[in-house]
Amino acid sequence: MLECIPKEPVEHTIGKINPAKTCQPLGAMYASLGIHGCLPHSHGSQGCCAYHRMHLTRHFREPVLASSSSFTEGASVFGGAANLKTSIKNVFEIYNPDIMAVHTTCLSETIGDDIPNIIKQAEVPEGKVVIHANTPSYVGSHVTGFSNMCKAIVSYLAESSGTEKKEQVNILPGFVNPGDMREIKRIVGDLGVPLIMYPDTTGVLDSPLTNRYTMYADGGATIESIRDSGNSKLTLALGSWSSDAAGNLLQEKCSVPGVPLKVPIGIKATDDLIMAIKDGFGVDVPQSLTIERGQVVDTLIDTNFHYQGKKVAVFGDPDIVIPLTEFLLTMGMIPVHVLTGTPGKRFEKEIREMLEEAGITESHVKAEGDLFELHQWIKDEPVDLLIGTTYGKYIARAEDIPLVRVGFPILDRAVQPLMPIVGYRGALRLIEMISNALLERRDRDCLDEDYELVL
Amino acid sequence: MSITEEQLEEMLSRYPDKVKKNRKKHLILKNSAEACQQIEANTRTIPGIISQRGCAYAGCKGVVVGPIKDMVHIVHGPVGCSYYAWGTRRNKARADDTTPPEKVFTPLCFTTDMQESDIVFGGDKKLAKMIDQVVEIFHPRAVSICATCPVGLIGDDINAVAKAAEERHGIQVLSFNCEGYKGVSQSAGHHIANNNLMEHVIGKGTAEKNPDDYVINILGEYNIGGDGWELERILKDIGYTLNCIMTGDASYEKIRNLHIADLNLVQCHRSINYIAEMMETKYGIPWLKVNFIGVTATMASLREIAQCFNDEKLIERTEMVIARELARVTPALEQYRKICQGKTAFIFVGGSRSHHYQALLRDLGMDVVVAGYEFAHRDDYEGRQVIPTIKSDADSKNIPELHPTPDEELYQEAHVHLKMSKEKYDELSSRIAFNSYQGMIPEMKDGEVILDDANHHEVEELIRMIKPDLFFSGVRDKYIVHKMGVPAKQMHSYDYSGPYAGFNGSLIFAEDVANALVTPAWKLVTAPWEDQNRSRSDSNA
Numbered sequence: 002m003l004e005c006i007p008k009e010p011v012e013h014t015i016g017k018i019n020p021a022k023t024c025q026p027l028g029a030m031y032a033s034l035g036i037h038g039c040l041p042h043s044h045g046s047q048g049c050c051a052y053h054r055m056h057l058t059r060h061f062r063e064p065v066l067a068s069s070s071s072f073t074e075g076a077s078v079f080g081g082a083a084n085l086k087t088s089i090k091n092v093f094e095i096y097n098p099d100i101m102a103v104h105t106t107c108l109s110e111t112i113g114d115d116i117p118n119i120i121k122q123a124e125v126p127e128g129k130v131v132i133h134a135n136t137p138s139y140v141g142s143h144v145t146g147f148s149n150m151c152k153a154i155v156s157y158l159a160e161s162s163g164t165e166k167k168e169q170v171n172i173l174p175g176f177v178n179p180g181d182m183r184e185i186k187r188i189v190g191d192l193g194v195p196l197i198m199y200p201d202t203t204g205v206l207d208s209p210l211t212n213r214y215t216m217y218a219d220g221g222a223t224i225e226s227i228r229d230s231g232n233s234k235l236t237l238a239l240g241s242w243s244s245d246a247a248g249n250l251l252q253e254k255c256s257v258p259g260v261p262l263k264v265p266i267g268i269k270a271t272d273d274l275i276m277a278i279k280d281g282f283g284v285d286v287p288q289s290l291t292i293e294r295g296q297v298v299d300t301l302i303d304t305n306f307h308y309q310g311k312k313v314a315v316f317g318d319p320d321i322v323i324p325l326t327e328f329l330l331t332m333g334m335i336p337v338h339v340l341t342g343t344p345g346k347r348f349e350k351e352i353r354e355m356l357e358e359a360g361i362t363e364s365h366v367k368a369e370g371d372l373f374e375l376h377q378w379i380k381d382e383p384v385d386l387l388i389g390t391t392y393g394k395y396i397a398r399a400e401d402i403p404l405v406r407v408g409f410p411i412l413d414r415a416v417q418p419l420m421p422i423v424g425y426r427g428a429l430r431l432i433e434m435i436s437n438a439l440l441e442r443r444d445r446d447c448l449d450e451d452y453e454l455v456l
Numbered sequence: 457m458s459i460t461e462e463q464l465e466e467m468l469s470r471y472p473d474k475v476k477k478n479r480k481k482h483l484i485l486k487n488s489a490e491a492c493q494q495i496e497a498n499t500r501t502i503p504g505i506i507s508q509r510g511c512a513y514a515g516c517k518g519v520v521v522g523p524i525k526d527m528v529h530i531v532h533g534p535v536g537c538s539y540y541a542w543g544t545r546r547n548k549a550r551a552d553d554t555t556p557p558e559k560v561f562t563p564l565c566f567t568t569d570m571q572e573s574d575i576v577f578g579g580d581k582k583l584a585k586m587i588d589q590v591v592e593i594f595h596p597r598a599v600s601i602c603a604t605c606p607v608g609l610i611g612d613d614i615n616a617v618a619k620a621a622e623e624r625h626g627i628q629v630l631s632f633n634c635e636g637y638k639g640v641s642q643s644a645g646h647h648i649a650n651n652n653l654m655e656h657v658i659g660k661g662t663a664e665k666n667p668d669d670y671v672i673n674i675l676g677e678y679n680i681g682g683d684g685w686e687l688e689r690i691l692k693d694i695g696y697t698l699n700c701i702m703t704g705d706a707s708y709e710k711i712r713n714l715h716i717a718d719l720n721l722v723q724c725h726r727s728i729n730y731i732a733e734m735m736e737t738k739y740g741i742p743w744l745k746v747n748f749i750g751v752t753a754t755m756a757s758l759r760e761i762a763q764c765f766n767d768e769k770l771i772e773r774t775e776m777v778i779a780r781e782l783a784r785v786t787p788a789l790e791q792y793r794k795i796c797q798g799k800t801a802f803i804f805v806g807g808s809r810s811h812h813y814q815a816l817l818r819d820l821g822m823d824v825v826v827a828g829y830e831f832a833h834r835d836d837y838e839g840r841q842v843i844p845t846i847k848s849d850a851d852s853k854n855i856p857e858l859h860p861t862p863d864e865e866l867y868q869e870a871h872v873h874l875k876m877s878k879e880k881y882d883e884l885s886s887r888i889a890f891n892s893y894q895g896m897i898p899e900m901k902d903g904e905v906i907l908d909d910a911n912h913h914e915v916e917e918l919i920r921m922i923k924p925d926l927f928f929s930g931v932r933d934k935y936i937v938h939k940m941g942v943p944a945k946q947m948h949s950y951d952y953s954g955p956y957a958g959f960n961g962s963l964i965f966a967e968d969v970a971n972a973l974v975t976p977a978w979k980l981v982t983a984p985w986e987d988q989n990r991s992r993s994d995s996n997a
Contacts, residue, residue, distance in 0.1 A: 004558045015586045018565065051511070052537075071500070087502075139574065214936075
């Protein structure tokens with residue numbers, strides 16, 4: 002496997018080889034799917050839309066519908082206004098969504114289509130909504146696209162009706178799976194605070210198979226609830242790459258104070274989420290959550306010898322990798338290579354700070370890196386475990402390292418998008434996955450006489 | 457389970473007038489009483505319709521060029537285009553006698569990862585530098601550059617970059633101007649790839665053939681799930697010299713030596729007919745449309761190929777291999793056939809499988825109720841005889857046409873390639889349709905629906921109307937159709953199974969399809985407490 006990868010370090014400074022990111026519109030499409038009754042629309046040539054739908058479909062194993070402006074060469078030269086107007090007309094007549102969420106591609110961004118103006122000139126039926134986000138593929142990554150669409154949702158929809166704020170919390174969950182969003186809603190629900198979450202892909206990208214099919218699934222944040230988010234007392238923005246822009250705009254536009262938090266992966270980040278709500282609303286934390294937390298601590302004490310001191314390489318989206326690295330440190334593991342494909346030097350700063358605090362030096366940490374680079378690092382300094390997306394499986398096989406699949410996308414295993422990695426329950430799942438991967442390896446590799454019944 | 461004109465009309469009634477007028481021309485109810493039913497195809501996609509189509513880049517890099525295993529394919533553009541075509545199309549490749557493992561680059565993804573500054577100031581320099589680094593690191597035998605949407609708009613001259621890099625490194629650097637907005641679908645990308653390979657690669661090799669061998673190429677076979685290797689197994693057993701499978705598991709050198717064959721077999725007509733035609737013009741190599749999907753179709757194709765060469769031993773050997781394979785697979789196939797018999801199928805694939813798989817489905821006793829293509833042209837539906845009547849429209853006229861002339865040294869008459877006299881060849885041509893393809897429509901039965909560039913509305917409505925037992929399409933349709941209660945198998949990726957071609961392929965396909973039909977979970981869709989047919993006494997039982 003991957004015999005073509007050189008054994009010695011090489012000069013690779015330009016472009017990407019095996020990227021650890023993809024482009025903006027995919028994230029925007031995912032965010033749009035978290036609005037109830039929404040049809041995402043890709044303003045560009047149709048190949049992008051086809052690819053984004055395929056990619057999301059492969060990760061979630063669920064229907065992903067979106068329309069495209071289907072640019073031709075003519076439109077690419079003279080502008081895509083007519084294509085977008087025709088799309089809006091056709092989409093509402095044929096597919097009748099409540100809302101269309103338009104995002105752009107490198108094509109329409111390069112030619113400079115003025116989307117707000119085109120939408121103004123389009124025939125939008127009474128009571129229907131068209132929103133848009135500019136998502137140039139040559140800036141940032143899919144996470145940036147998710148963030149841009151979240152910001153657009155606030156910009157177009159959130160409203161503040163007065164000065165009196167309601168006892169409700171807005172949660173911007175970040176680019177996470179529906180299983181994670183469900184878990185975050187459960188935790189906040191247990192704390193007894195009403196919440197508005199958007200985007201919310203629960204019920205959309207984890208929908209059941211029943212004998213009833215509708216094009217727009219039951220889930221997703223309703224337009225009404227998003228509008229009402231301007232009246233909430235507090236916003237928790239989980240994951241700064243995904244949610245800060247929307248949280249800041251909500252504060253600016255509707256005077257809802259925002260608290261930036263990590264995506265609640267691991268004990269510390271989950272503690273922070275719970276404390277933010279406790280402090281913000283003065284609620285008591287129920288015994289059930291204290292028990293859940295204690296179960297994670299109990300498990301960490303019971304199983305530390307499975308993983309403590311092991312070297313680990315982690316890659317993925319920054320909002321996942323940062324709290325995940327924090328949790329790996331809690332577990333006593335040693336993150337020796339930490340990489341994201343998404344740009345943003347703050348990633349390196351945050352990771353370095355937590356490594357330093359744990360007394361770990363000389364780790365490789367990089368934002369805007371790629372998996373070729375990660376592979377080179379691993380060849381240079383081998384690890385016991387690799388944690389990341391499905392794309393890590395080639396390195397895992399080539400270097401004979403166990404892989405724990407976490408993040409987006411996971412294309413070769415099922416069920417994961419339904420199961421949380423956030424919260425205390427998610428922390429237990431992470432411990433189980435990591436522990437099992439290392440123990441399977443021990444069982445596979447040990448001598449017969451060292452093969453143990455009890456571990 | 458056939459469908460009526462009224463039902464189709466009902467389906468179209470949802471559309472705005474302009475859309476309805478357009479879509480009507482892309483839908484046919486097969487009626488053999490009409491001599492030549494005409495369909496509209498290869499026209500622009502209606503904006504907002506939720507088409508299944510991809511772009512020219514996908515057709516060029518993703519389909520034709522990407523599988524060439526020992527070349528490094530650099531995608532010049534922002535990260536997405538390269539990323540989505542990375543590992544998702546299952547064109548398998550492996551090391552072999554001519555290609556050591558360290559020269560197989562298929563599992564890798566290369567992109568210039570254009571940034572805002574590249575859009576503003578141009579990306580030529582970055583591209584040139586990336587080529588330098590990649591050549592330095594990997595020492596590929598050749599490099600390709602594939603353009604994406606913004607490249608054409610900002611005016612990056614990838615052809616000049618390629619030419620300069622070629623001079624610097626002494627290896628071939630091919631540039632493909634396959635921007636996503638070109639043409640109306642993947643099809644434009646096929647054509648762009650064909651032109652470039654024909655003009656700059658094919659015929660440049662120096663390999664020589666043994667005059668006693670029967671040397672063949674399979675064109676338009678991308679080795680999805682190992683299809684090409686199954687065909688290689690059968691054809692080598694019969695005694696052919698398989699020069700090149702284009703482009704599944706192909707090496708750069710094999711493409712350079714594509715011209716040393718006596719006969720080209722064309723599996724996917726849409727994607728490779730340009731090269732088949734041009735090689736016929738330039739080298740005199742005749743081509744034969746084959747279908748290796750399904751036992752019946754495979755046998756017919758093998759027998760036809762054997763007829764093409766003037767050798768009784770080859771015909772004998774063909775029958776021996778067929779008999780051996782049949783004896784091996786028939787008993788198991790019969791078991792699966794019992795499960796599949798009488799079931800109905802809806803097929804919607806890219807530009808060729810919707811036709812080829814009908815043979816296999818009919819082998820299994822299944823009826824095809826709807827068949828359609830994303831991006832085929834009229835000749836794929838109606839047959840190549842309609843080509844002179846196809847009008848090129850504004851959207852496709854910018855795809856260049858190549859017009860090669862006979863090669864002064866290498867051109868040989870078809871009968872010379874096939875080792876027979878001119879008379880014998882002429883006689884053979886009356887029985888075997890060289891350089892021809894009759895299309896999908898003639899093979900379909902009355903009352904079956906033919907559908908071009910289907911969209912979500914039409915797929916959903918047709919499924920509701922027909923309730924097929926199985927739906928064959930791509931990954932985007934699969935889970936939608938599942939939610940509608942119909943099992944769906946992916947006919948692009950084979951649901952990560954395969955091969956589906958040849959004799960072994962038929963067996964694997966039959967097993968996959970039978971499994972899809974009998975999956976126990978389909979009986980659990982209704983929860984017992986929601987089951988109207990269940991009485992109180994049942995639940996107490």
